[in-house]
Amino acid sequence: MIKRLLAATSVVTLCLVSGASAAEKVEMWVRSGIGESFKKVVEAYNSSHENQVAMTEVPFSELVQKYATAIAGGQAPDALSMDLIYNPAFAAAGQLEDLTDWAKSLPYFNALSPSHVKLGTYEDRIYGLPLSVETSVFAWNKDLYKKAGLDPEKAPTTWDEITANAEKIRALGDDTYGFYFSGGGCGGCMIFTFTPLVWGSGADILSADSKTATLDTPEMRKAIDIYRNMVKKDLVPAGAASDNGANFLTFTNGKIGQQSLGAFAIGSLVTEHPDINFGVTLIPGATGGTSSFAGGDNFVITKGTPKMDAVKEFLQYIYSEDGQKVMAKYGSLPTRGDIADKVLEGLDPRLQVGIQAIAVAKTPYTLQFNDLINSANGPWASFTNAAIFGDDVDAAFSNAQGEMQSIIDSGQ
């Protein structure tokens, strides 16, 4: 019996080995919550190429530790769609393949999204290239605006206006709410949708050299006030207080009047929820101005992968016009500036707002992004929850300010 089993497994292994020599199978991980764009481009690639890409989706809040432990255990995938803010930390740890020479040989290298390339660069070598680009924008549900007697075509430009509109929409009924955000300790969601209020007003949560936490500013106080006020007036569903990001796309249920979300979500809304009639505009600052978070993913390759050529072929397909079109259709803004207009031709005009947002958008560059911001137990995540839903706003400010500073100091 055991002999037979052994024979069977060796035959299977032989098949696998011989199969691999004919066409490579690239293992690739991607984080959840970036919409369908990557999934679709993988499908398109697999159906038109001999080499295949096997994609594994990993929850976005766990991707970093999963990848790091996989590297440590020698089980890492060949390539990864990595939230670009983590790129510096992994490049600094020496775990990524150096792509400098190959990247510079690409004819369109200079047209690739510059902020992505900047975050993919560590000590003048390039370790990550842009895969998907998204910016945060403000969306409103036109049908609910109409029902509430508001002008559905007029985008709100201040938070006073947004609050007033939210009250009218809330008045429509029991389960209709004016506003939504994932406030249950989702640092990633809040840095994406909430900090633009502060950035738009000219303040920031970290100093320019990322060595000082500058959380307690009048602009942040004002922004917190705006959200607190909406929660107090019952304009936000109670579930927001414990939503750790799992229900980030609550807007898609059609019962939320307004929400800040990302360009990926625009893609999902257009392709999967065509019944939701919504408008998109830039996120207003708390005291004027507009801003956005320029996020998205970089394509990184694990150091020492044997399938380098296949991975490069796949990346070149993504950068081709076909690949870019597929990505854009599902909400990822074009990563190649030189063919952006051609790619967006005939696509939903609301994606243009996502492109406009790039001009006012920011991305923090810090090696400690996970500890400070994204970790569900980090100071930023607990600050947003405590300050917006808690009883003691001052304590929330002083705790988070102190904890952020101590994390920054211990990392130096």
Place this chain on the structure above:
Amino acid sequence: MTGSGSETPSPRRKRRRRSGWRGLVYIAPAMALVILFFVMPVIFTGWMSLHNWPLMGGTRWIGFKNYVRMFNDARFLSALQFTAYYTVIVTIAIFAVAFPLAIFVEKQRRFVSAYRTIIFLPVVVGLATASLLWVWLSNVDSGFIGPALKALGWVDKSPNLLATFDSAFLTIIIMVVWKIAGFTMIILLTGLQAIPSELTEAACIDGAGRWQRFRHLTLPLMRKTIALALIISVTGSILAFDQFYIMTSGGPQNRMISVVYYIFNQSFVSFNLGYGAALSIALLAILVAISIVQLWLLRVGEERP
């Protein structure tokens, strides 16, 4: 063991030595497993704890700095405090539920095995699965508890149970009691059934009341069983992780970070494996100390009085 002076051991002694070897052979497999899967990992963890050991990149010897850091780490101390609080509350809650249940299912009555099965059922559900189930039950919009309260008209608005510390903590305690009490009940039940019925009858004849029999007969005879159940419950509670990770992601404003959760965060979120190892060793020391104290308090090693 034996003195090396005697040159010609008596046959009897020889036999004893041989049987000593045979005994060693018998326990060898168990010892091998313990050494391979417990002693060696602990030694390795201790070795790691003396280093600055990031998940990626090189390691550096730093001596006892990780242990020094621990005493100034406010987040670790608050994790310890929360774990102690949780352990005390949940252990009392489990015993308060499991003891009456054990007494209830011990007597022969109709459907007793059905009762036992029903009470034991949640135990066979995995803790992670149970946590996910309760996340759904306590969901504010699409769950069961909140909407049910609203439908009954007890509250105006479905409450978000996991949003504030008190209600989230209460939910987790109820979930854990529901999940664990059946197991503790079975342990206590075996202790109850081991009490000879002659003793109970004799006590009855002597005129002891129900409470007197419980206090002076049942409790003393169940000392070892209670010690076992207590140690399992306390150890399990100190090592609690799944329910906080899954149900509240560390709770409203990080107020539900247990020690194991903090070790996990340090090791695999902040990538300080060395510090995580030092914390694990500290936790091991705490667990050993608590178990020794419990065994001593309940005098498990001694013979019956």
